[in-house]
Amino acid sequence: MASMYIKRIVGCFLGQLILLLALQPAAANDYWMVSEAPTWVEQAQPDLARSPSTEAVDFLLADSQVNLTSESPVQYRHYSYRINDSLGVEENSDIEIGFNPDFETIILHHVHILRDNKVIDRLKAEDIRVTDLEPDASSRIYSGYKQLALWLKGVSAGDVVDYSYSVKGHNPVFAGHVSYFFDLGWSLDVGAVNVRVITKRERPLNYRLINSDASVSTSSHGSEIEYRVALKNTAAVIDEGDGPQWEAIYPYLQVSDFDSWQQVAEWAVALFERGKGKLSPDLVEYIQELKLQPRQQAIENAIAFSQEKVRYLGIEIAENSHLPHSPAEVFENRYGDCKDKSLLLVTILNQLGVEANPVLVSTQQTKSVGNYLPTYGLFNHAIATFSYQGQRYWVDPTMTHQGIGLDSYFQPDYGDALIVSKQTDSLTMMPNVAPAQQSIAVTQQYHASDYLSPVVWRIRSEYRGREAESMRYQFARAGKKRLAQDYFNYYAQLNEGLEVMSDLTVEDDRVQNRMVISEEYLLPNFWKLDDGNANFGFYADLADSYLKLPQQVNRSQHLGIYGPILMSQKMELWLPEHINFIWEDEQKVIENDFIRYTIDLSAKYRKLILEHSYQTKLESVPPSSVSEHIRVLREAREYLEYSNGVNNVTSDPSYDEVKALVSHIQKQQKSLRQ
Structure with missing residues (x-):
């Protein structure tokens, strides 16, 4: 029987946070605390006079502010929405905030229900739970993420839910670099959208608007620079479906402190160098066995080993969200995610005298990566590339059931690729796949x-x-x-x-x-x-x-x-x-x-x-x-x-x-x- 089967490749870096598992009570200061909003925050108020729509919920305010002037970045969020009917009550009476407890802390500022010109405080410690959040567990990826959940009591149609919080901390794997994508539009109209980023004068940021004709204003205040976007009454964005994966549908503001793809490559090189570690005796013995084989056969066997003998399992906790585990560890455990398997294969090929490097790619943006500012934030997958007899090959160690032989492997075209090499100064376009x-x-x-x-x-x-x-x-x-x-x-x-x-x-x-x-x-x-x-x-x-x-x-x-x-x-x-x-x-x-x-x-x-x-x-x-x-x-x-x-x-x-x-x-x- 003929069938059109598409094997979905799951990105092996941290995905979206959507699942809810293993409920447990949380005491303040375990993962979260309550405090007033920071003094640097500019308070915004929702327009409560905005006329209700026929939707289940009306979004009145989406306010995002980030302060990069301290050693530990702080992301402030303020959201406000009106619930219009029973469906809105059913689907929007819970507040959920994802975070990584290894380096982030949640600071709750206020949780209010606005009703009949009254402010009802709903920030109660006994109503807060911290849950394990493993959105990609079905794909055998474990990140250690958690979710703070606040189940609001007594919500009724006509209420306005208004809350704010901050997330303090930053993954040290990024070595101090920052990369953000701020939403400027959603699938519903929004009354007001604000974005504000504060940085030190000696650390200016690059920014780019995507699918938006908004303007970014910049201003200097002493030793600081501010970047702002302020929008009123943004229209709903409708995803028409059946589009290519690389197309960005919603409007964004991208912010990055990288000036070039060369700088991103330098960050990635340092990361994979950290991950190499020392070769174990068992791995050395395996490499010695390969060296006894003809060169091409040894390469093919190394690829087959990384694909078929090392099962896919991503332990992406803390820095290992992007830092690969050592080849010795992966070889011993016989499991790893995309970056683990790629580094293992590259290490073995290098030991065989073959020039090989890890490669960062995006299975989502693919050929549109070059349309964005240089950043680590676009890449969700790692593969390997090597040169043999004057020809460059691309191999995805996470793929299985492939053909046998260098000329038989099928390699998807992931578009713009970043080769993790000291010589890399730009993106490399992967070869197109012919229909045949x-x-x-x-x-x-x-x-x-x-x-x-x-x-x-x-x-x-x-x-x-x-x-x-x-x-x-x-x-x-x-x-x-x-x-x-x-x-x-x-x-x-x-x-x-x-x-x-x-x-x-x-x-x-x-x-x-x-x-x-x-x-x-x-x-x-x-x-x-x-x-x-x-x-x-x-x-x-x-x-x-x-x-x-x-x-x-x-x-x-x-x-x-x-x-x-x-x-x-x-x-x-x-x-x-x-x-x-x-x-x-x-x-x-x-x-x-x-x-x-x-x-x-x-x-x-x-x-x-x-x-x-x-x-x-x-x-x-x-x-x-x-x-x-x-x-x-x-x-x-x-x-x-x-x-x-x-x-x-x-x-x-x-x-x-x-x-x-x-x-x-x-x-x-x-x-x-x-």
Whole structure:
């Protein structure tokens, strides 16, 4: 069965904070304290006269202020929102603040409910809990993050929730550098948005607005510099969906103290140097074994070891959010996250005399990293790169079930990459992936001995590159028996009375990074007999999966295209006799700047062949071209179904007798199988 399977790569640095686990009471001063707002904070007040909307909640104020003038940075937040109905009460009566207890402390300033011109204090120690927060535990990543939760009592529709707090501290892994992304817009209107950053005059910051036409004002006060953004009545930002992952939908203010990507590389080099540590005797022994092998074989075995022998497990607590564990530790434990596995592989390759380096990439921003200010804050993944015989290779040690051999590995194009090297002074663009490097070719043969008997249906699906690796992963995870049943169930929904004729088979060629799945079924109802005619139809289900229309067709945002991919779905009907089929257009080509789709129909002697081919050219469609692209998709979809028929197949006087005999044989065969 053909399928379009996308293996999701989980970023191995700290993710968003969303899960709630292991409740425990917290006493003040364990992780948090109560104090007045710092004197440097400029107080902002929500506009309580703002008219309520029809939404469940109205956001009145989002105030962010950061002070970088002391040794330990302080981030101040003040939020205010009005709850309008019971849904708003249900979903917005809890305050949750994420923090890292290894180097951060929460300082609560006030928690108020504003009702009927009264201020109700809801900052009660007995209502506060600190919870463990492991948002990526399902991906085997553990960060040690915690969440302060305050469950507000007595919240009613019409109330305004108004609270402020500060987070004091900074991860020492960043060596004093700072990088912030301040939200300037949300999925709802906001009455007022304020951002204020204070720094020392001798430490000016770089800033950049993303998806915003706001202005940043700067001012100097003695030994300090301030950066400000003040917005009123910001409009809701609607995510239209189906966009490329790299596209930033919401407006941001980015702030960074890095002046160049070279400085970011220098920070990363120092970090990975710290992580190297001393090689253990066991690791040295393993490297010595590799040195006895031919160079290329040793490289391939080192890659296979880092991918298959070291399981993925991220212990990213405290500085290990970005600081890799030592190769000796990873080798002994046989587990690590992306940066751990990458440093282990790089260390082994260096010991083999191969020039190799870790690489920082973003699985989200990918090719748009260069559009941002230099920062460590964009990278959520680490891979490795090395040079061998004059050619540069890129390897992701977290990937599994890959091909065998340097020329067989599939490496996703992560776009702008930062090679962790003292020679790095800019980003490096990773090589583009050609559609042929991830392809699916499905051939479906229909063998008809006559117009009455069940048709033998043989399906051969060939996967290459990433698609082959994805299928290996599926078979390893679910098992051949389970997938065979899933495939049968899928086809049975499209073909009434479908029966399995032989077991599913798998041919796996990891040297060529190629996988072939073969299936064989009986189609009792392939022919639709009507008034002496035998009608039939084809449906290009695989092609259909690539030609889906987006949920929102009138767009102001990019439309993503899955790919690069090369797909073909060929249907061959072997007829009982020679039939002269007439097709007005034997080949139809539908294409634009983004995809190419072809339909080929041919008939020769007893065989009718219909082939659908699809190839991507680009990975996204800009808003100005979406309407034309939708037109192309709609035109292509008109060819997904094909029907035809053979006339006068039941004119033979013995037809009824043959039909009855076939029906009897089918019943006997079914009885024997049961």
